[in-house]
Amino acid sequence: MSANNFLRLSQYRAIWRLRAFAERQRFQLLSRVFRIRYFAREERANTGILVSFLSLTAWQLLLAVFIAGVLELLELALVPELIDRWPVPDSANYVVWLSTTAQIGGVFIALYFTAVTAAAGAIYAQVPNNVRDLLARERVGNIYIRYLTLATFIPLCLIALHLGGFEPLRLAIPLLVVISGTGIIAFAALGRRAFNLFDPTKLAGSLFWELGRWLATVSAGGFRWQDRSFQSHSHRQATAVTETLNTLADLASTHANLDSAPLLELSLRIVVFLAEYQRRKLRIPTDSLWFEQKYEHKAWYVTDDTATTMAHTSGVSLSPAAVPTYNWLETRLEAGPLKCFELNAAGKRLDNLQDLLQSIDAYVTALAANGNLLGATSFIGKVQNIYEQATSGSSTSEEEARRVAITDAICSLHLRPLLAYRIALEQRTPDLIMQRLERVQWSHGESLYKNGFVTPELRQLEWLLPRIQMEIEAEGLVLTPVWYARDLILKSQAEDLDQSIAAVLGSGTALSAWSDRLVKSGFIWQSAAVLSRYLEYLSKLDSHLPYLGARVKELQVAKRLTDLPWPDLKPDSWLQDAGKQRRELARTIAGHITLLSGLKQREDVPDYRGQFIHETGENLFNALLAREADDAMALMPHYLTGSLSLFEELRPPQNKAFDAWAEQKFQIAAAPIIDVLELSGHAKLLAEFYGDKQIWSAIRSAWDVLLQTNPAMVTWLAAIMRGGLPRFQIPHRGLVRTNWSMRVQRVLNKLPQRNTMHGGPGGFFGAASVVHPSTLVRYCATYKFHDGRNIFAALYLSELPGGRGLEWGHGVRDLKRSLELEEERYHGEDQEIPEAEELNEVAEVDRVEQVNEAEELNETKEGNETQE
């Protein structure tokens, strides 16, 4: 009706009364229609079960009929004269047969109720009413009983007819055969189901079915989905169902025979339902009464004058505002699975926990993918807390390994929301949003919920809908352009992004805090598992934050309404937060090297110590490169200790038995030590490069402490320098060290260069020399020398009192000489110094010496082998 006609009619009181009356009548009528639809749907489901009975029993039934038919055919073929016509059954036999059929039905009914009564007596006597109702509402059994009652009653009717004087009905015989046969054969299948009655959780299927039905009612396109009364009714019904489910979960958790598999099965179904619900929820208006209403009371001094004046005049307080609790169903239903998780954690049922964590993984992914990242992180936090509280006591070695596995699985949950959120964001770019908005039909509110918008976007669209419908009413067309709606949605995305990133960064803090608590409780392995996942989490964060930053820019570029109050998104601060977490984690991980080195290594948990030493090496190198001396100072002692302990563990035993792989094993064991030496050399070079002594002090102090307490170590460090690397093959962990060298070289390449010309009888030569006060830096930059271990040995180890007389290898000797030459060359650059030739000569000498040394080593090795 047009607005003008509506206004014309609305001037009459009678019309309004009529309208109100019509509304009431319509509600009554629709309620009846709703009941009829409800009944029809019930009957359809019941019929479905009945048909499934028939289909289940059809094969056996047909077989029986086939056998009977074959017999009949044989009889016809053999004695045709006997069956010239179908004789009317004998009256007495007819009655006896019918009564036997009826008795069979009666016996089955009695048997079924006996089973139900037994189950009710054993299990359902002490349970709340709503759980007992489940037994009464057990759909399959009820349908079977209805069918059996019918099958029992039909023969009685036929007997009654016959006793009333009618002839026996020949058609009744085949019909009753089919009906009774179905009943008898189905009883076998139903008998097995009777055992399910002893497990109330098996009856939960009807509850999920019911919940799904109420959900469909309030979803866009459902029957009277926009009607507040119907929404409220659906909410009440769904609340009753959730209460029954929670009662079932409580019941299962308190019964010894139900708290394992049955409770787990119920919990899995709940979690799967909740994951599915996240998708279906997006089809419900966000202000629907399906969502629980919470009252929020207004503050007097921030409420508008009209409301406060009216309240004051009436002498009443301000009316509270009803606010929908959007996650009410999740809050109610999550209790069951969390209880299950707690019980299984306390009962140390690893398999159950893993099953449950898998479905929880899917649930948190669904939460994040549908825009509820806060809900996802919050639920993970609950799982983590429950697990912490349930496993706070001491554990055996075997339990510890299980706990590590579960801890690892829980920590991996923290990664899911981030990944799911990223994938969801990719589906919500400004262009895609534009395309979705173009598909929206504003004259049909239902259209909003069928185009893949997530909750914050739906809220904006729901705000727009009545306003755009007003335009259609006033102007006859939609004037508000799509870009305006898109801008509002992008604003909501920006707000959501702000909150979601805060939640994501909060996950890292939660992991860090959990690790600290575990260390305090003495659970080092579990703490290592947490840190390992935390590392993965930060690595993923590093790869996703640039995308999120780019997304912020994309949103800002796309927006056209510059006067809309957008949240102040600061991608740089996200990166800073992540960087801060990474630095703190680097220190924590380094600290764990020492903690883990103090434990006996085991094979049933991942090699966290190895991972942490490697990671700390990389972190240390990054700190050196970034001139972060404090970080280097914090990491180096742990790294050095860990590498030494690794060497001790990996080196071949000193036995007299011949071992052909001894040298190779030694070189593998020496690899971590060579890593430390290499990094130490890079520290020396970078300290001179930056002119920052603190960088070198951070490394040197750790060595000083170590070598003062153990001076003999210098000797075997010299041995490692000489024999720790294979001569003619890529050494173990060589790739890692090469990578470091290349990164150092990239830094050195940035140094300024000075071009000089040298002239003489032979002609003019141009040369470029690096400008830097440090001889070491100039030499390394000019000749691309970045062999860190030789630098460290030449400039530190060989200068120690115990290291002067030791042989450190040709590289160390040559480096010292080369540095002297570089010093001379640099200061006498104006003179004609044939430094290039001289250095080439040095390089040639080096090469010859290397070959000689290799031959010497081989000879020594052969000699050793001969002696052995």
Added chain:
Amino acid sequence: MRHKNRGAEVRGTAVRFARPETSDPFSLERQMFIEDVEARIFPFRWHSEDISLTFEGVEEDRLRAVDLCASLVGNHYGPQETVIAAMKEIGLHLAHQGQALFELLRNGEGSVVGLWSFPPHGVYRFGGVYVQFLPRWGWHQLGRKYVVLKRDNVWRIGMPPELGGQRGYIKMLKSLSAWPSIGPNFYTEDLQRQELPRYFSFAAYRRAFEAHSYGATRTWGWNGRDWSLQHITEYYQFYRFLTFRWAHAVLRSHIIRQFNRLLAQIGISASLLLEGLRSPEEILNVRERMERGEIDFATASRLTAGEERD
């Protein structure tokens, strides 16, 4: 040289009379609309150096034209103020009645020396004459029942066709005042008795009223003095805001054009020239740019207010 009759009171033949006030209880919206139309045809302030409304032409004719304006509104501080006041006067008549009628006052030589406005109620045109039928209550007092005016002695200006013409305008005014804005009469009466009928939905009524009001003033883009976003989007609000400015510009241009035509018709070689305000085409252009999302609302508002050009 100024005209002799400058500022002198000259009465016309046509009769001015006020219609007895009709009891129209629903005229609040209508009144607000008329006020908003009338008030913004010409800006409130002319302090800006960029805005001017002046006559072009030879000195004598310019003075005659100013005198013509003064015959409508009397003399103001200066010629420009007098001209502005005269244009506003014409706008006022148009806003109230959708058209304005003026009798051309001539001197003994037959030159037009003034304008005499008279109400359009009961005025009909028959061939070359206008006949003004006087209201019954004035027959005795005035001593006649009608007045006949030559067509050449009457200047008629109506609403421009872009804004629906005179008939469309009157129809729109009637539509605006068709229904009470605060609820039906029975509801108001109930409220006065401190009763609140449960069956009545004030929200539904108000929404229908807003839709009706927006629909009725669709061409003009009037917002009903409602700056809340309770029923419309901010975009639509600005769209209507710019449309309302466009309507004012159309009406302003129309008045000036018609006045210039009158001057030419009565042999005054001067024409009125307005500078510094946006033309209807410029405003439409800004609105189209806003539709395409090239400029935001604040910029659109500034560009159409005459304060800024891009």
